[in-house]
Every structure is written in C-alpha cells, then in structure tokens.
Amino acid sequence: MIFLTLMLSTFREAIAKKIFLGFFAISTLIILIFLFLINVDSVEGMVNMMESSGEEGIKQLVIGFQVAMINISYLLIITFCLVSVSSFIPSMLEKGNIDLLLSKPVSRTNIILAKFSGGVVLIFVSLVYLIGLVWLILSLKSGFWHVPFLYSIFWLTLSFAVVYSLIIFIGLVSQSTVLSIIISLFLVFIICPILSVREEVIFSLVSNSTVQFIINFLYYILPKPSDINKISMNIITGESVVSYMPVYSSVIFMLAVLSVSVWYFRKKDY
Amino acid sequence: MPVSKLNFMSIISTNNLSKEYPSKSFSKEKILALNNFSFEVESGEIFGILGPNGAGKTTLIKILLGITHRTKGDIKIFDKDIADESYKMKVGYLPENHKFPNYLTGEQTLMFFGKLSGMNSKDADARTAEYLKLVDMEKWKKTKIKKYSKGMLQRLGLAQSMMNNPELIFLDEPTDGVDPIGRKEIRDILINLKSSGKTIFLNSHLLSEVELICDRVAILNKGVLVKTGRVEDITAVTNDYKFMTSDLDENTLNLLLSKYKAVIKSRNEFLYNSPDTEEMNKMIDFLRGNNILIQSIVREKDTLENMFINLIEKQN
Numbered sequence: 001m002i003f004l005t006l007m008l009s010t011f012r013e014a015i016a017k018k019i020f021l022g023f024f025a026i027s028t029l030i031i032l033i034f035l036f037l038i039n040v041d042s043v044e045g046m047v048n049m050m051e052s053s054g055e056e057g058i059k060q061l062v063i064g065f066q067v068a069m070i071n072i073s074y075l076l077i078i079t080f081c082l083v084s085v086s087s088f089i090p091s092m093l094e095k096g097n098i099d100l101l102l103s104k105p106v107s108r109t110n111i112i113l114a115k116f117s118g119g120v121v122l123i124f125v126s127l128v129y130l131i132g133l134v135w136l137i138l139s140l141k142s143g144f145w146h147v148p149f150l151y152s153i154f155w156l157t158l159s160f161a162v163v164y165s166l167i168i169f170i171g172l173v174s175q176s177t178v179l180s181i182i183i184s185l186f187l188v189f190i191i192c193p194i195l196s197v198r199e200e201v202i203f204s205l206v207s208n209s210t211v212q213f214i215i216n217f218l219y220y221i222l223p224k225p226s227d228i229n230k231i232s233m234n235i236i237t238g239e240s241v242v243s244y245m246p247v248y249s250s251v252i253f254m255l256a257v258l259s260v261s262v263w264y265f266r267k268k269d270y
Numbered sequence: 271m272p273v274s275k276l277n278f279m280s281i282i283s284t285n286n287l288s289k290e291y292p293s294k295s296f297s298k299e300k301i302l303a304l305n306n307f308s309f310e311v312e313s314g315e316i317f318g319i320l321g322p323n324g325a326g327k328t329t330l331i332k333i334l335l336g337i338t339h340r341t342k343g344d345i346k347i348f349d350k351d352i353a354d355e356s357y358k359m360k361v362g363y364l365p366e367n368h369k370f371p372n373y374l375t376g377e378q379t380l381m382f383f384g385k386l387s388g389m390n391s392k393d394a395d396a397r398t399a400e401y402l403k404l405v406d407m408e409k410w411k412k413t414k415i416k417k418y419s420k421g422m423l424q425r426l427g428l429a430q431s432m433m434n435n436p437e438l439i440f441l442d443e444p445t446d447g448v449d450p451i452g453r454k455e456i457r458d459i460l461i462n463l464k465s466s467g468k469t470i471f472l473n474s475h476l477l478s479e480v481e482l483i484c485d486r487v488a489i490l491n492k493g494v495l496v497k498t499g500r501v502e503d504i505t506a507v508t509n510d511y512k513f514m515t516s517d518l519d520e521n522t523l524n525l526l527l528s529k530y531k532a533v534i535k536s537r538n539e540f541l542y543n544s545p546d547t548e549e550m551n552k553m554i555d556f557l558r559g560n561n562i563l564i565q566s567i568v569r570e571k572d573t574l575e576n577m578f579i580n581l582i583e584k585q586n
Contacts, residue, residue, distance in 0.1 A: 005385040009371070016373030096369030100430075102337040103365075103440075104386040105358035269291075269338040 002106045003114050010088060010118025019084040020126070026080060027130035030072060034134055038065070038141055055144075062142045066149040066236050069134050073156055074229045077130065078188065081160055082167065085119045086180040089171025098270045108266045116161075116168060116258060123160045127153045148235050155232035159225035162250045163188055165257040166223070172261055172268075193226045195219040223250040280349075281438055281469045282311040282334060287343030289329055289493075303329040305493040307343070311486075313437075316460060316470040318480040318501075320574075321490035322582055327473050328366065330490070331440050334471075335363055347438070359388055362436035364427045366443045366473075372416035376407055376426050379415060380433055387434035394433070401429035404459065420447030428456060438469045445476060457483055481505070481574040489578065491585045505577055510541050510570035511550065516563040530556070541570065 014020050092098060092115065101111065131153045139145045163184050170180045194202070198215050206212060227246035234241050289304040303326045311317045319327050332338035334345065336352055347357045370379045377398055384394030402408045405425040410418070418426065424447055431439050441460075445453040453476075460470055460483055474480050480487060481501055488498040497504060517537050518526070526532040526540055530553060533541040544550040550567075557564055572580075 001390065002386055002388060005382065009382065013371065013373070016371075094369055096365055096367045097371075099332065099335075099337050099365040100363065100368055100370075100383070101386070103335045103358065103361065103363040104383070105355060105388055106386060107355065267339070270332070 002104075003110050006106065006111060006114035007118040007121065010115060011122060013088065013091075014084070014122050017084070017087070019122075022084070023077070023080060023126045024129065026076060027126065027133075030069075030076070030130065031133050031137070034065075034069070035137060038137070058142050058144050059146070062138050062144045062146055063149075063237055065138055066135075066146065066152075067233050069131070069149075070152050070156075070229065070233055070236065073127070073130065073152070074159070074225075077127070078156065078160060078163075078225070079185065081123050081126070082163060082184045082188065083181050085122075085164060086167055086171065086184065087177040088115055088119060089168055090175050090177045090180070093172070093175050093270070095270075102270060109262045112168065112172075112258070112262050112265055116165065119164050120157060120161045123164075124153065124157045127156050131156070146236070148238075151235055152232045155228055155235075158247070158250070159228045162223040162228075162254045163225060165254040165261070169257050169261045169264070172265055187222070188225050191218075191222065192224055195222065196224065196226050196230075220249060221253065223253045225250070279313045280310045281313045281347065282309075282471070283344075283346045284308055284310075284334075285344040287330075287333065287345060288341050289326070289333060289338065290341045303493050304333070307490075307493070307495050309488050309495060309498055311469060311471060313469055314464065314467050315485040316464050316472060316483050318484035318487040319471070319473045319490060320477065320480065320487055320578055324492075325490040326493040327490055328442060329493075331363075331442055331471070331473060335361070335440060359434065360437045362431035362434060362439040364424075364431040364439075364441045364444055366446065368423070368427050370415050370423070370426070370430075373414065375412050375414055376402065376418070376422075377411040379426060380429055383430045384433040389434055397433050397435070401432055404432075405429045406455070421449060421452050424448050424456075425452070428459065432463070436468070438471065439463065440471045440473075442473045443475065444472070445474065445479060453479065477575040477578055478573075487574070489581060491582055496581060496585060501574060505572050505574055508543075508570045508572060509545060510543050512566075512568045512570055513540050513542060513553075513557070514538060514565040514567075515540075515557065516565070518562060519560075522557075522560050522562060525556070538565075 011020075092101065092111075102108070131150065135146075135149050138149075166187065167180045167184050170183050171177070174180070195215065195218060198219055202215060203212055206215075224246035228250060231241050231244070231246065285308050287304055287307040288302070290300040290302055293299050293301055307326075307330065319330065321327050329338060333340050334347065334352070336355060336358070345352045348360060350357060371382075374382060380398040380401060381391075381394050384397055385391070389397070398411075399408075402411050405428055407422065407425050407429065410422060415423070415426070424444060428441070428444055431441065444460075445456050448456060457479065460472075463470060464483075472480065472484060484501055486498065486500050487504070489496045512535075513532075515538055518534075518540075523534060523537075526542075527534060530542060535541065542550075542553055544553065554564065554567075
C-alpha cells in the first residue's frame with residue numbers, strides 16, 4: 001500500500017509537471033502526422049503500388065513505417081522522458097520534503113524502488129499509447145497486423161529504465177536536475193552510439209591495444225540503449241538478432257546502479 | 271495499559287548518543303553535533319528542547335526519526351532500538367520549513383501522508399476531514415498548496431503530523447510564521463493532545479511558548495546536554511520575595527534599606543532576599559510592628575528566557 005502510494009505520487013508529479021500532457025501532445029502530433037502521411041495521395045499511390053506487387057509489398061511498407069516510428073520514438077520520446085524524469089529525485093531530496101518522507105514507516109530501499117518503478121510504469125503507459133495507436137492505425141489501414149512492432153514498447157521501456165537508473169544515482173549524489181539531464185543525454189546520444197560502432201569506426205583510427213581495451217571495457221560496462229534499439233528494429237524487420245548481450249549487460253548495469261543508489265541513499269544523512 | 275502506568279514509562283531514551291559530521295573543509299577534524307547525549311522523555315508529557323542555533327536540536331530530532339544516522343550511542347523509542355523502524359507507525363513529525371508537494375491540495379496532502387503512514391484510504395479520508403476541521407483549514411481543502419500562506423502551511427503541517435493518530439509527535443518550530451491567535455490555537459491543540467495521552471517533543475525558539483506548555487525541558491549547547499528538568503523547577507531559582515504593602519513611611523523605608531538590604535521599588539513595593547523562613551517571618555513581624563498592611567508576598571521567579579540566556583552565556 002505504501003509502495004503503491006509512493007509509485008502513484010510519481011504519476012501525480014508527472015501530471016502536475018505537465019509531463020504526461022507533454023508526452024501525449026508529442027505522441028498525438030506524431031500519430032496525426034502518421035495519419036496524414038498514410039492518407040496523402042503519394043503514399044496512397046505507394047500503397048496501391050505495393051498492393052499490386054502482393055502481400056509482401058504491403059508488409060515491407062508497413063515494416064518500413066514501423067522502423068521509422070521506432071527511430072522517431074527513440075529520439076524524441078526517450079529525450080523527452082529523460083529530461084522530464086530528471087527532476088524527480090532532486091525534488092524529492094529538497095530539504096523539508098525528504099525529512100518528512102524519511103520520518104514515515106517506509107524503508108529507504110522502497111522509496112528508491114518506488115520512484116524507479118513509478119517512472120518506468122509512467123513511460124510504459126505513455127509508449128503503449130503512442131506505439132499501440134500507431135500499430136492500430138497501420139494495421140487497420142494495411143490489414144497487416146504485425147505484432148513484433150508492439151514488442152518495441154518493451155524494448156523502449158527497457159532502454160529508458162536502464163538510463164533512468166543512472167539518472168536516479170546522479171540525482172541522489174548531485175541533487176542536481178541539470179547534471180542528471182546532461183549526463184543522461186550525453187550517455188544516450190553520444191557515448192553509447194559511438195561505443196556501439198567502436199569496431200567499425202574507432203578501431204580503424206586507433207590501433208593502440210590499451211586504448212582499444214579501455215574502449216571495449218567501457219562498452220561492456222556501460223548501458224547500450226542504442227544497441228537495444230537495433231535489436232528492437234531487427235525483431236520488427238524479422239532479421240535475426242546476432243546477440244542479446246547488449247540487453248543482458250544493460251540489465252546488469254541497471255541492477256548494479258540501482259543497488260549502489262539504494263546503498264548510498266541508505267547511508268546518507270539528510 | 272492504564273494511564274497512570276503509562277505516565278512513568280519512558281517513550282524515548284538515549285544513552286551516550288553522539289553524532290559526528292565530516293568537516294566541510296579538507297581537514298580531518300570532525301564536527302561534533304551531539305556529544306554523549308543521554309536523556310529520557312516520559313509518556314504523556316510535553317518535552318521541550320532548547321538551545322541556541324547550531325546546538326544540535328534539529329540533529330537530535332532527525333536522529334530520533336532515522337533521517338540522520340547516529341555515530342554512536344543507544345536510542346530506544348517505545349522500548350525498541352530505532353534500527354527497528356516499526357516505531358514510525360506510531361510517530362508523527364512536523365519538520366521545520368517543511369515542503370509539501372505544491373501541486374497537491376490540502377486535502378490531497380493529508381491523504382498522501384496518511385497513506386504513507388500506513389493508513390488505508392477509508393481511514394485516511396475520515397482523518398483528513400477530522401484534522402482539516404481541527405486546524406481550521408476546511409474551507410481551503412480544495413486549494414493547491416502553492417497558494418497557501420506560511421501560517422496555513424503550518425496548520426496543515428500540524429494536521430499532517432497527527433494523521434496516523436501517533437502516540438509520539440515531534441514538532442520542530444510548529445508556530446513559525448503563525449500569528450498570535452493562531453499560536454494560541456496551536457497551543458490549545460497541543461494541550462488537548464497531551465490530555466488525550468499523547469507525548470509531544472517540541473523544538474521552539476519561542477521560550478515563552480515553551481514555558482507555557484512544556485512539562486520538562488532539556489537545554490542543549492554545542493551538542494552537550496546542559497540542563498534538564500521540570501520547567502517550574504528550573505525557573506524557580508531565587509530567594510527574592512516581592513512585598514506589596516500599604517504606603518511605607520520614611521522611617522520604615524530607611525530601615526528596610528539599611529537593616530534588611532531590601533530593594534525599594536516604590537512606596538508600596540519592595541524586594542527582599544530571604545535566606546530562610548525565620549528571616550521571612552522576622553520581616554513580616556517588622557512590617558506589622560510598624561502598622562504596615564501586607565497585601566501580597568510573591569516569590570520571584572526567573573523566566574525561562576532569562577534562565578536560558580544566563581546559562582548559555584555562562585557556558586560560552
């Protein structure tokens with residue numbers, strides 16, 4: 001009951017800070033653009049052309065749309081979500097607020113886990129709205145009900161959860177919203193994509209084995225949201241997934257960072 | 271358990287409680303916020319904690335509530351070490367400068383903190399209505415907290431601290447920002463809580479207020495317990511008696527000054543320092559022998575504020 005109350009307070013905070021509203025506004029805009037796109041004459045013509053080339057053509061077109069959708073979601077939605085939730089922990093730690101919270105019969109571990117779960121469920125619900133609606137529109141329009149597209153709700157939520165765990169840790173240590181945003185965006189959009197193409201790009205430029213070892217080490221210990229996104233797209237397009245290592249290592253990273261966050265929060269004086 | 275028995279039960283007890291903070295500079299020296307602090311709070315009393323800024327009062331409250339961790343020492347609340355956090359189910363707290371989520375209304379705030387204290391929705395709902403009425407905030411219950419004044423926030427904070435019907439309530443500056451009428455109302459609420467068997471642990475800078483409602487106080491200075499005891503015991507410190515009489519003639523006034531070393535305030539009033547009952551009776555005999563009518567004799571009391579200031583000045 002107490003855990004649920006804390007989780008729901010995250011939802012309430014998100015509603016109050018217009019995070020939900022912002023997410024639904026962006027999602028609705030994307031959906032409307034999608035609706036517009038699939039109804040414009042050129043696309044209509046493309047659909048007709050694909051229909052004439054058979055069921056496979058339709059499938060390819062739908063999958064193309066879905067992959068584009070995932071890329072948009074990854075860029076726009078994850079950015080929006082990370083920026084939005086970065087203030088959750090620093091605002092919880094404000095003097096006068098944290099004192100009251102810690103005086104209640106709720107363990108510090110549960111406070112962190114409730115904040116984490118609340119944020120993750122919040123993003124999951126938001127993604128169900130966006131991805132689910134786009135899937136419904138595409139399926140109704142094309143008659144091709146491509147279920148793997150719905151799995152991306154899970155993959156995007158996982159990507160978010162992994163980075164959110166880091167945001168929680170940074171928020172606990174620094175009590176700064178700005179720092180949490182900067183580090184998380186830097187990690188998601190700069191460090192991770194670069195490390196993801198380390199073999200193709202970096203190693204062709206750097207031959208030093210020590211540097212290569214360090215880069216490899218960083219790749220394996222850091223979360224891999226961009227690689228999880230690639231896995232998500234492979235599943236949609238039906239391509240085989242070479243390795244689920246990015247998923248496992250990211251989950252391990254998330255659990256480790258959450259454990260450290262709980263340990264730090266339990267030790268800290270407020 | 272009968273109330274008479276509860277009155278002798280210690281609700282809070284600390285033994286050699288110490289708290290060290292790391293120095294903010296690079297030096298290895300630590301800041302000692304509490305130094306071997308031992309005290310007890312009995313069930314059903316209003317206990318005041320006094321001390322200058324930085325004495326360690328808020329640190330003490332935070333340690334008792336598990337917000338800050340002790341460095342060493344024993345702490346028992348409801349006869350259990352505070353490592354067992356179950357005691358928090360029976361505790362209420364109003365922090366100094368509390369900050370409620372400002373997107374909530376007064377009603378939602380009480381519901382939220384009630385549920386966080388382990389109450390179910392039905393109970394929390396009933397108590398919310400009851401306590402909003404008690405602190406006279408009923409008509410503002412649907413208003414967002416960001417629109418509340420400081421005084422309104424204090425009233426709501428007090429209601430919040432009572433939501434789970436706690437046996438022990440910690441109040442850190444509960445009348446801060448409240449006008450005199452509001453302060454009187456809060457005092458009345460605290461006295462009512464006491465009469466219903468609750469124990470109140472109060473930290474307030476308003477010593478006159480502490481003197482009015484506290485049964486016992488502890489005075490802290492630089493993390494050390496300087497004095498503890500019943501308010502009337504630690505304020506009744508003088509042997510000075512104020513005499514109110516009929517008009518004193520010149521001869522009597524001179525004798526009072528020279529023989530009895532009295533301090534003359536007016537023709538009807540003087541202070542006499544009487545070391546014992548015999549000397550007091552000699553003074554009465556002297557006055558009556560000179561046909562002076564005695565209207566009243568009152569033993570002079572030090573105010574808590576005077577006593578506090580003198581004590582802290584001596585310490586420093």
